[in-house]
Amino acid sequence: xxxxxxxxxxxxxxxxxxxxxxxxxxxxxxxxxxxxxxxxxxxxxxxxxxxxxxxxxxxxxxxxxxxxxxxxxxxxxxxxxxxxxxxxxxxxxxxxxxxxxxxxxxxxxxxxxxxxxxxxxxxxxxxxxxxxxxxxxxxxxxxxxxxxxxxxxxxxxxxxxxxxxxxxxxxxxxxxxxxxxxxxxxxxxxxxxxxxxxxxxxxxxxxxxxxxxxxxxxxxxxxxxxxxxxxxxxxxxxxxxxxxxxxxxxxxxxxxxxxxxxxxxxxxxxxxxxxxxxxxxxxxxxxxxxxxxxxxxxxxxxxxxxxxxxxxxxxx
Amino acid sequence: xxxxxxxxxxxxxxxxxxxxxxxxxxxxxxxxxxxxxxxxxxxxxxxxxxxxxxxxxxxxxxxxxxxxxxxxxxxxxxxxxxxxxxxxxxxxxxxxxxxxxxxxxxxxxxxxxxxxxxxxxxxxxxxxxxxxxxxxxxxxxxxxxxxxxxxxxxxxxxxxxxxxxxxxxxxxxxxxxxxxxxxxxxxxxxxxxxxxxxxxxxxxxxxxxxxxxxxxxxxxxxxxxxxxxxxxxxxxxxxxxxxxxxxxxxxxxxxxxxxxxxxxxxxxxxxxxx
Numbered sequence: 001x002x003x004x005x006x007x008x009x010x011x012x013x014x015x016x017x018x019x020x021x022x023x024x025x026x027x028x029x030x031x032x033x034x035x036x037x038x039x040x041x042x043x044x045x046x047x048x049x050x051x052x053x054x055x056x057x058x059x060x061x062x063x064x065x066x067x068x069x070x071x072x073x074x075x076x077x078x079x080x081x082x083x084x085x086x087x088x089x090x091x092x093x094x095x096x097x098x099x100x101x102x103x104x105x106x107x108x109x110x111x112x113x114x115x116x117x118x119x120x121x122x123x124x125x126x127x128x129x130x131x132x133x134x135x136x137x138x139x140x141x142x143x144x145x146x147x148x149x150x151x152x153x154x155x156x157x158x159x160x161x162x163x164x165x166x167x168x169x170x171x172x173x174x175x176x177x178x179x180x181x182x183x184x185x186x187x188x189x190x191x192x193x194x195x196x197x198x199x200x201x202x203x204x205x206x207x208x209x210x211x212x213x214x215x216x217x218x219x220x221x222x223x224x225x226x227x228x229x230x231x232x233x234x235x236x237x238x239x240x241x242x243x244x245x246x247x248x249x250x251x252x253x254x255x256x257x258x259x260x261x262x263x264x265x266x267x268x269x270x271x272x273x274x275x276x277x278x279x280x281x282x283x284x285x286x287x288x289x290x291x292x293x294x295x296x297x298x299x300x301x302x303x304x305x306x307x308x309x310x311x312x313x314x315x316x
Numbered sequence: 317x318x319x320x321x322x323x324x325x326x327x328x329x330x331x332x333x334x335x336x337x338x339x340x341x342x343x344x345x346x347x348x349x350x351x352x353x354x355x356x357x358x359x360x361x362x363x364x365x366x367x368x369x370x371x372x373x374x375x376x377x378x379x380x381x382x383x384x385x386x387x388x389x390x391x392x393x394x395x396x397x398x399x400x401x402x403x404x405x406x407x408x409x410x411x412x413x414x415x416x417x418x419x420x421x422x423x424x425x426x427x428x429x430x431x432x433x434x435x436x437x438x439x440x441x442x443x444x445x446x447x448x449x450x451x452x453x454x455x456x457x458x459x460x461x462x463x464x465x466x467x468x469x470x471x472x473x474x475x476x477x478x479x480x481x482x483x484x485x486x487x488x489x490x491x492x493x494x495x496x497x498x499x500x501x502x503x504x505x506x507x508x509x510x511x512x513x514x515x516x517x518x519x520x521x522x523x524x525x526x527x528x529x530x531x532x533x534x535x536x537x538x539x540x541x542x543x544x545x546x547x548x549x550x551x552x553x554x555x556x557x558x559x560x561x562x563x564x565x566x567x568x569x570x571x572x573x574x575x576x577x578x579x580x581x582x583x584x585x586x587x588x589x590x
Contacts, residue, residue: 046427147561157344284337
């Protein structure tokens, strides 16, 4: 929902004492009370539909509750179960695999593509390429799921292409196979996130002085040399933004899993966000589901803060 | 500086390959949607004749006319209300001094950073207790809350960057707070408002989890939720499914085509802005 803002936080100070605010200090004090009228409508909504349920979620996570009968206090029992019960821990293991496909893979691919585009400075249609490759970012995940279900279908595009290249033995029901379902879901994420990373990196590269590249080429630097000694060092800030956005997207994966595999085959593609929904609304384990939601949130916040800490604060 | 010919060829080949990979799924689904239903397969192919029958069927028998209307009602209400509230509160946080300002702002930030997954379950019971599940309100109220939590943070930054002289000039002309805000400041930050509206439109339109949890009756189904039901119902009717998927994605693709500058630059400005 607010992943962009999350990344923004990686590079701005969170306090409300930004520039411009100081300038208003000379304002007469008598106006001040009217500020509450400006803030109230927004605050009421956030308090009622975010802060209050968040507080309730923390409370519920200490109970065993089916959503109907009386709840039983279990203390930190749900948290213990979430990190010890193999049926629950596996969803966190799956999401770790997804981080590779949603974050690592697209960042590496986008870096290489950005560097290629940079070297071919006068490439025709680079702008159009950027626009098109970014498109999956604005399409509903449900739509993306539907598209990829047909690509992965037994007579789908992927198997057809494999047969054309004489690799008929490799064809399979990608989303129905225990060994390929999770990577298949992950590759959907790779496809979605490449565009975001590429546009971030191209924007970063456009701020590098051209003389740096020209100097490197005069020195005879090839593609890889240029990538590692000129491009990469200048891209630390966009890299941390890309990392934040893609890792959080991976952790929160739900729609695509729901539409493509429903957590299956077996439980081979269950992820935490899917467990939150499934345990609460299909299995009547409301306390447990809420606990997983809170653990997921803590993970998201911790990783966001961690990336923010290692991110450079001086540039951009 | 020119590249050597072999390198240029490799560059074009790699870039072309990835352009194809990113495009084929999207072009493919549109082509499948345009293929007569009895010829369509899961493999994308160029149809021999264009057939809009799948769109007509998804729109009428598939009832996507109704689902799209639901999505429009939810999204437009959310975006308009959230924009007004975000501008008001963002202005106050940037330009007014009042007791508890920092505490209130940090509470709003919490609202922005906590993902829906953390509180969707208590939110469901909260809505059920007041009898709002299975209504548009169950979608609109939480969507407004999430949108303003972001919108305040977003607008506050832009209002804070406006030179004080502009506000003082408006005051000298006798404009009150409200007139200064809506007639002087909002026009100045118009691009930021457009970007905010685009982003909240996109998040609300594309929402799935909230609708899945809150809506059980067919009459309030949003378009993405309906598409997921459609998918489990018509698993192998690729032409019909593709048409429905295209209908759901189309409003945002059109907006993106017109306002891509705001989308891309806005999403990155959100990420890089100091």
